[in-house]
Amino acid sequence: MRILVVEDEIELARLIRRALERERIDIELAHTGDKGLEKALTGTFDGIILDRMLPGMDGLSICYELRLAGVNTPVLILSALRDLDRRVEGLENGADDYLGKPFAFEELIARVHALTRRASQRYLPDVLAVGSVAMHIHRRSVSVGGRAVELTPTEFSLLEFLLRNADQALTRDQILEHVWGYDADPEGNVVDLYIHYLRRKLQVDGPGSPIETVRGVGYRLRAD
Numbered sequence: 001m002r003i004l005v006v007e008d009e010i011e012l013a014r015l016i017r018r019a020l021e022r023e024r025i026d027i028e029l030a031h032t033g034d035k036g037l038e039k040a041l042t043g044t045f046d047g048i049i050l051d052r053m054l055p056g057m058d059g060l061s062i063c064y065e066l067r068l069a070g071v072n073t074p075v076l077i078l079s080a081l082r083d084l085d086r087r088v089e090g091l092e093n094g095a096d097d098y099l100g101k102p103f104a105f106e107e108l109i110a111r112v113h114a115l116t117r118r119a120s121q122r123y124l125p126d127v128l129a130v131g132s133v134a135m136h137i138h139r140r141s142v143s144v145g146g147r148a149v150e151l152t153p154t155e156f157s158l159l160e161f162l163l164r165n166a167d168q169a170l171t172r173d174q175i176l177e178h179v180w181g182y183d184a185d186p187e188g189n190v191v192d193l194y195i196h197y198l199r200r201k202l203q204v205d206g207p208g209s210p211i212e213t214v215r216g217v218g219y220r221l222r223a224d
Contacts, residue, residue, distance in 0.1 A: 001116060002026045004045045006036030007078070008054050016049065019105040020112065029097065032056030043071045049115045051077035061092045065092035074115045128163040130223050131210055133202060135163055149201050154179065158194050162211065162221040171215040195219055
């Protein structure tokens with residue numbers, strides 16, 4: 001994940017960068033509105049954290065210009081202006097979320113994850129099919145070799161993540177974050193337990209479960 005942080009308070013920008021890098025998020029900084037707009041217009045970021053009051057172009061103007069240019073990167077505005085009218089103004093100018101200063105870094109991280117998750121799902125296909133496994137997202141249905149399979153909501157989310165990343169080795173931490181959320185307990189064996197549930201339900205004749213264990217890494221859904 002790659003995030004642009006546009007913040008003129010140097011120390012705050014440094015603290016935001018440190019907090020997000022602990023989440024394994026790549027950060028690029030800009031300290032003026034003009035430079036922030038220049039970087040944001042490239043459309044190469046998964047999200048933008050944007051201070052409202054900036055030297056040069058202010059945050060609301062940046063947001064408006066981005067939407068006018070067709071850049072749909074999700075934007076989280078930070079501002080000491082916390083009243084309802086100011087928050088509404090920010091959202092009406094194209095922001096996706098608004099967080100008042102001062103804020104807890106835990107909340108900032110949670111909002112960034114939520115923002116980028118929603119954005120990544122806007123243009124995803126409704127039907128996923130890998131090998132004999134097929135999933136209809138909006139119908140919430142799964143089949144293996146044409147046979148309907150009943151899954152719990154968590155099992156469904158886990159399988160969806162595996163399908164969208166077919167043939168990729170996914171770590172337990174990646175699976176934990178995407179299926180259970182950023183605040184899930186990394187010490188438990190919940191990922192292994194639910195992989196076991198899925199394997200049992202997806203078992204087919206012949207080669208067996210399409211979910212492979214990648215030793216020292218995690219799991220992979222075979223695409224063949």
